[in-house]
Amino acid sequence: MRKKIQSTVYILFVIITFFALLKSFMAYEKPLNFLENPLVWLALIGFILVLVLKEYVNVLAITKAKELQNEKDGIVPEEPNLWIKKLIKSWTKAKAIEQEEEIILDHNYDGIKELDNSLPPWWVYMFYATIIFAVVYLVRFHIMGGDTPEMEYQKAVAEARMEIDMYKATSPDVFDVANLELLTDEKDLKRGKAVFNLNCASCHLADGGGSIGPNLTDEYWILGGGIKNVFNTVSKGGRDGKGMIAWNKTIKAEDIAKVASYVLSLQGTTPAKPKAPQGEIWEGE
Structure with a gap:
């Protein structure tokens, strides 16, 4: 129940x-x-x-x-896993503990005797496996000239770069900073000006004369002039702790390129209240 x-x-x-x-x-x-x-x-x-x-x-x-x-x-059950023990015993000629008297060597040193027993099968077959591995390794890398791990890594990196280049070539929307050039098209500069007035004018003024931020109309630059330096400054931010914030999480890379091009178009203009020069003269790339 x-x-x-x-x-x-x-x-x-x-x-x-x-x-x-x-x-x-x-x-x-x-x-x-x-x-x-x-x-x-x-x-x-x-x-x-x-x-x-x-x-x-x-x-x-x-x-x-x-x-x-x-x-x-009164039934005596068979010993468990008996077949495993028989299989292991068939792999080796080692004597059991009860039969060790038969394989004791004659020499004796301070009561220490030596058994002439066979090695355990796991040790023997592992040793054979290392010999086979050494032969395969020798033929593979030293005779047939196989690729080492370093060579395989270099090939994998080269293939990855080729795939990236192919993707960039077939994807016009992907922005590549390495191929960045100064934009001079009126449409691009107009877009750059709009983004500049929205995000940058509060520190640099609308005419680029500088307020909290430096003057953008002179030839002095704190982090370098040129389209790539200006792009990196806008994208990654200014000096640590006292510079401009990084805009790469707020503004798209294409718009940052247009802003950088617009900033460079302000070179040589005359702002209403220009700020004193900061940084060093940029002599060009």
């Missing part, structure tokens, strides 16, 4: 828990996403562990009952 009650409770637990977990999974938009519903996943893992543990306990109980019954009936 007691076993029936335990079985009934266990079956009810499995059914109720299964449907509860199923309903919990269906309540989420992405039920298989662990980050979205970790508690449900933990509950599922716990449920599975309970089932596995229950079956494991049943197997142990059945095994123990068989052992007690065999002991009661």
Whole structure:
């Protein structure tokens, strides 16, 4: 009677828990996403562990009952994993501990005797494997001239660069700073001026004369002039702790190039209130 009650409770637990977990999974938009519903996943893992543990306990109980019954009936069970021991024994000529008297060498040193036993099979076959590996390595790298790990890395890098170049060549929207040139088209400068007035004029003034930021109309530059230096300054920001912020997370690279080109177009103009020069004279690239 007691076993029936335990079985009934266990079956009810499995059914109720299964449907509860199923309903919990269906309540989420992405039920298989662990980050979205970790508690449900933990509950599922716990449920599975309970089932596995229950079956494991049943197997142990059945095994123990068989052992007690065999002991009661006087039945001696076969040694477990006997076939594995026979297989290992067939791999080696090593003598068992009971037979070591047969292989003791004659010489004796301070009571220390030496056995002439065979090496363990795992050691012997591992030694053979190292010999085979050494032969393959010798032929592969020193006779056939195979690629070393460094050469494989260089080839992988070269292939990756080729793929990047092909992607850039077939994707006109990809911006490449290495090929950056000064933009002189009126449309580009107009766009650069609009972005400049929106984001930069508060520190450099609308005419580029400088206020909090430096004067952009003279030939002095703190971080270098030229289209690439100006682009990098706008993109990555000015000097640490006291310079302009990096705009690469706010402004697109294409617009930064247009802003940089517009800033360089202010060279030689006459602002209303020019700020004193800062930095050094830029002599060109």
